[in-house]
Amino acid sequence: MDKGKDNKPHIGIYGRRNVGKSSFINALSGIDVAIVSEIAGTTTDPVKKSIEIFGIGPTILVDTAGIDDFGELGTKRIQKTIQTLEHIDAAILLISNNVFDSFEQKLIKEFNNFDIEYIIIHNKEDLEKLRDETALKIKQFSKAPIEICSIKKSQNIGEVIELLKITIPETSYQKNTLLGDIIQKDSIVMLITPLDSEAPDGRMILPQAMAIRDVLDNNAVNIVLRETEVETFFEKTSLLPDLVITDSQAFEYVNTIIPKQIPLTSFSIVYAHMRGPFEEYVNGAQKLSELENGDKILILESCVHQVSCEDIGRFKIPNWVRKFSGKNLEFDVAAGLSAIERPIKDYQLVIQCGGCMITRKQLFNRLKPALEAGIAVTNYGIAIAYMNGILDRVVEPFLKEQINSNH
Template identity: 60%
Template sequence: MARDLKPHIGIFGRRNVGKSSFINALTGADVAIVSEVAGTTTDPVKKSMEILGVGPAIIIDTAGIDDSGELGDKRVAKTLDVIKQIDCAILLIADNTFDESDEKLVQSFEKLDIAYMIVYNKSDVDPLRNSTIKEIQEYTNAPIVEFSAKTNFNIEGVVETLRCSIPETAYQKPSLFKGMIQRGDVMLLITSIDSEAPEGRLILPQVMAIRDILDNDAINIVVKETELEMFLKNSGIKPKMVITDSQAFKIVNKIVPSNVPLTGFSVVYARMRGPFEEYLKGVKKIPELKNGDRILILESCTHQVSCDDIGRFKIPGWLKEFTQKQLEFDVVSGLDEIKKPITDYALVIQCGSCMITRKQVFSRLSDAIEAGIPVTNYGLTIAWMNGLYDRAIAPFTS
């Protein structure tokens, strides 16, 4: 879960305000290309690095918000899309200018509830004027820090303001089972091995669940669904809880006694990483789907597609069979742009989200939730279609 322990910090601003020089000064290393030519940074670039006084972080260097032309418009769109991925933003300005493009960024930060600060760069060339401060303060209450990437003037002030601006939630270690299990509890994990399982290892949600159980001083037992019945019969062990691969819900439900809590990996992640209450409401819209409805499947990672792919093939097939409706599906991987208007969709189904942060999940789904489009996730969808919804959510709602 180290991915969540690193705050995601986006660097924004107009072309040639010194974003790349700022990153180099912030990290104390030449990690970004510096050029006098405006627009050198063309696409968002992620860098994992150590910031003195802050610690490990993911820095995202973006193209200038004032880029122009057809290609420039695309770069600006990508820059704005980065806002959905971050915990904190740094808006760089220079030349005592705070214009419409900067205002547009501030609006985007505030709409998505992103913490942000303003850094006035190149103060060695043109010091920050009181009139500029007043102009900015008429528009935002964000902290303003004067700085020079060339001379490193006030780097301490920049770092301290950044440290105070990053939300505490960006540092918090998430736990799948904290408060649900105690030292010595036996947790039984059911892991399916199919064509999507990586050769010689488990998939990330299973690995993270195992580690989380160990961190909570509990005991892991891991079996495939094909050995589950034999294990329970021969061992006589009654686990505190059974966590299964969602695809095996139906068969596992028949085997695990009704007095043993049962849920899925994806449902556990829905509780930790996503808007769980929205997911619970959204899944109940499945029976209301109509012929011609379009459904958006959101994967949090990119991977090689197989005929066993859960998001691209299995869930669409199961939904068509369950609803007996002619449904249309779009799949968007990673944090790629959603091409169609969100209002084109009758339902959005998010994966377990093991590869992205909680903040990224909420930002990813914010447009749908704001527009009143039902959202849910893989595990809850599968549980609903198998008639196991109540059992799957019982560990988190009872």
């Protein structure tokens, strides 16, 4: 599937109506990407703006409606604003005119509930400066950094960006490493990349492309081939890779032709180890052996794509789970960050994809209701490995500090 990269850090911009949220976004981006008006409530639904912030990189800014909106429509807008908290990595709370009261305090409580790091900015300093008593009131309620700013005069934007750089969780914007903790210099890594109908024409899916680059960044050696060429490779060379990474769908075949002494895992599992609740995924796979007739399973896809008959989440995994369990089961699929239709407690198991299209924060918030409810969660690759009886083998590379090169 062709996956445009959307795992950039998401920064939510929050505050009352007319505190300057849209102007603030324009000041950060350096161009007018948001509609600015003196009329309160210009921004209605949350809107994403993709920009580049020096020192952070490609970033998604989420412009939200005012938290003090009113009326039936205003209440719905506030609900939309609160829903964005599930998807952001950091937040900026804008205030002005020394107003810091119940609306701001309620929002900060929501930030804390979602473990969101945030900063507070007193905007429109050119009109009314932040008073000492207001600053004291804020500090009594919150430990977040406070910055003053005048968007119209472009004052202190640099200081705001510096605050963002230390506020956004490091793994959200700095380069993540897929393999740096399990390979070393001169390791030989074999990447087995099937090209089925879901593979993008002329390109590779994101985890495969990231793995190739990560091997190079760690001064190791890439061997990239399709699953149909693996046997030929071993027939024509005596070279033994230090690590083999395959598409999870090829586990059954690849496991039989890769010598047992060679560590084996999959792109999905590598990505899950870097980004997901890995231990919970591994433990949750056991639920596949405990399913009963009528149980409901939720499939979480982090991307939105055109569905085909070879779709792993919608067709292959449900069919494999039914065959493995021998039970009559129900499956629901939630794509992207769309709402989950049933109450989470209706499900006996949640199976999450690799999550390459969302941030780590978004993935954990997506799984948080299930984990808090004690519902088993696992990952595509780990589930497939478990059903093929090779889970111990494919998680073993992550139980060692680093794979030693034999060369």
